[in-house]
Amino acid sequence: MSSAATAAAAASASRFRVEPATMRRLLGLALLILWEVLPRAGFIPSLFLPPLTETLRALVAGGGEYLRHLLLSLYAIGLSMLAACGIGIGAGLLIGSIAPVRRVVQPLASGLYAVPLVILYPLFTAWFGIGPQSKIVFASIYGLLPCFLGTVAGVQTIDRQYVTVARSMKASRWQMVSRVLLPAAIPTVLSAFRVGGALVIVGIVVAEMLTSTEGIGYLITRYRTLLESPRVSAGILVVVALVVAFDSLVRLLERRTRHWRLSTRSA
Structure with a gap:
């Protein structure tokens, strides 16, 4: 009886279990509802957080302006991400595979990462x-270090047998990096890319807010100075949408490179 009751309880629990994706959607919907309700009810002053409907109305009214500045920000983000993630991941794979160089460079990079670059x-x-x-140079450096450190850490977790077999087959340094280290370390590399890319977006927006005459960060600062809260919130909403889109892109890359991880494990 006890085993039957346990099985029935487990079946009932599995029936009412909520998937993580569904939970994320419900949480996002709840936040949007609170965004609309709390300012309307007077719990949060509209000057600090205008209702969601007013924010969307401001975004639609200034859609052309936001789009123009978003394209300028995307241009800077693309160049910075190419430099930061490309150089960071490439250098991490190369330096991580050379133990003497790694022992010297990794502590220095960790120390620099602790310095607030702002x-x-x-x-x-x-x-x-x-x-x-x-802002491109600043964001590139801002995102390069986490990409580099994450990739180096991923290389150190690779099974040494893969490296030994590749060396016994007289693989070149490029073959070692592209065909052994990168496929084996792809989960950690993508995690480093997620962190570094997000910091690139943050770096561009922060730089635009500090000293710039273009970009989404500049719009946020300008409308904050004019105390136009709906337009400020609209700019923040654009940045949030940009970060969510980037995270979705990384998730797509994780699904597309899943066969690399499976092939490495089977090997």
């Missing part, structure tokens, strides 16, 4: 001006 942004503006060059 305090160095005035130096970038002095060197590159207040145009797109300064």
Whole structure:
């Protein structure tokens, strides 16, 4: 009887179990409802957080302006992400496979990552001006270190037998990186790409908010100065949508590279 009762309880629990994706959607829907209800009810001043409907109305009314500045931000984000993630992941795979170099470079990169790079942004503006060059360089460096450190850590978790077999087959350094290290470390590499790419987006928006005359961050700062809260919230909503879209892209890459992980495990 006890086993039958346990099985029935387990079946009942599985019947009412909510999938993680469904839970995320419900949580997002609840946040949107609270965004609309709390300011309307007076729990949050509209100056600090306008209702969702007013935010969407401001976004639609200024759609052309937001789109123009979003394209400028996307251009800077694309260049910065290409530099940060490309150089960071490539250098992480290469340096992570060379133990003597890794022992020297990894502690230095970890120490630099602990430094808040935002305090160095005035130096970038002095060197590159207040145009797109300064924010691109700043965001590239901001996202490069986590990509590099995450990739190096992923290389260290690879089974050494893969490396030994590749060396016994006289694989070149490029073959070692592209056909052994990258497929075996792809989960950690994508995690590093997720963190580094998100920091690139943050770096671009922060740079635009500090010293820029274009981009979504600039719009947020301008409308904040004018105390136009709905337009500020509209800009923040655009940034949130951009981050969610980037996360969805990384999830798509994880699904597309799943066969790499499976083939590595079977090997």
